[in-house]
Amino acid sequence: MASDVDHDHEHQDVPPDVALRVMSLESLLVEKGIVDKSALDALVDTYERKIGPRNGARVVARAWSDPAYKQRLLDDADRAIAELGYAGMQGEHMVVVENTPTVHNVVVCTLCSCYPWPVLGLPPVWYKSSAYRSRAVIDPRGVLREFGTSIPPGVEVRVWDSTAEIRYLVLPERPAGCAHLNEEELARLVTRDAMVGVVRDLLPAPAESA
């Protein structure tokens, strides 16, 4: 069997010439006046550059730094996330679930690929993959092991299958040994994968930028 990378490249060929077809469709829709080209540019720019997992990382860092904020976040995530200026499309209704020493949360969308865009941006390939969507609910511990995450037997795994318009964000545990860091420095420790819940333990030193 081909490697995953080759596998993905094969995907590009269904339907054949999809890149050309999309170009042709764009010129048709623009010429008909159905879509505006500069609106397309602005949408691409928004999700390529402005909205991504750094937003969620700031939410998590605030929750780690401010117990009252954390409580608001767990009680009414929409309002608390909006305090930091994040809200909107594909994250209109947010719920934050908290990891603790005895609970680990992991998020999936088995039916499509629902994901909290305002705080994490658009989902990565693995989140949208058939492998993740099919197995995260039936074998979450096995799926997490593929991400290098081992959940001890005494820790309860809670899977959240996003079947409606509610979008879930995992609040990871604050790593030990980072008491001296300010909120901005804390935000740099927080990874996208931890906020989806496929990674449990964050390192007390800045992660490589995701």
Next chain:
Amino acid sequence: MNGIHDMGGMHGMGPIPVDENGGVFHAPWEGRLFAMRRAAGAWRRWNIDAMRHAIEQVPPAQYLQASYYARHYLAFVEILLSSGLVTREELASGRPAAGQPKLTPPLTASLIPEMVAKGFPATRGAPVAPRMRVGQRVRTRNIQPVGPTRLPRYARGKSGTVIRDYGVFVFPDTNAQFLGEKPQHLYCVRFSARELWGDQADAGDCVHLDLWDDYFEPG
């Protein structure tokens, strides 16, 4: 619809492609398609549930072989055709039909920040009473609709506990078919992993689904 999209619990899909991170879009066409879907959606000829159902109706073999965005391309073309925004002739030629005045796109660049920031809330103010209450044990119906549903196969005919009442939301099963929003309460329901998967599952683990009143057995 018992379609290929309803993947929860299936085996044989291979390892998780954990290293596939890359950019937001892997090729420029993915971004253009992503943006076209949003911009054409501003005509309000369909809704998010109808769009999802169009994706579900991509034939299973194609669904599995196509990448995420390629699959969306197939579904987007179908919904453009069925909504009447484009014709098959236009799609084939790549040119607008002769003699048609040029339309005015409803979504312009200046409207994007507001659209992105506000989104499209699915809550409704309709005064609908909840059928269930938090803490209640509930059983999902064993339904096999040919049309759209957000009750996955793996959670049909199963017992769980309501842990949260999210309030009144649009019901996607009817909305996807343009049969009305049928607003009703949406709940978060906790199922033990063993209820869903049997003894092979860890005893303490659980799976949560967000489910509407229509998905539960009476009483």
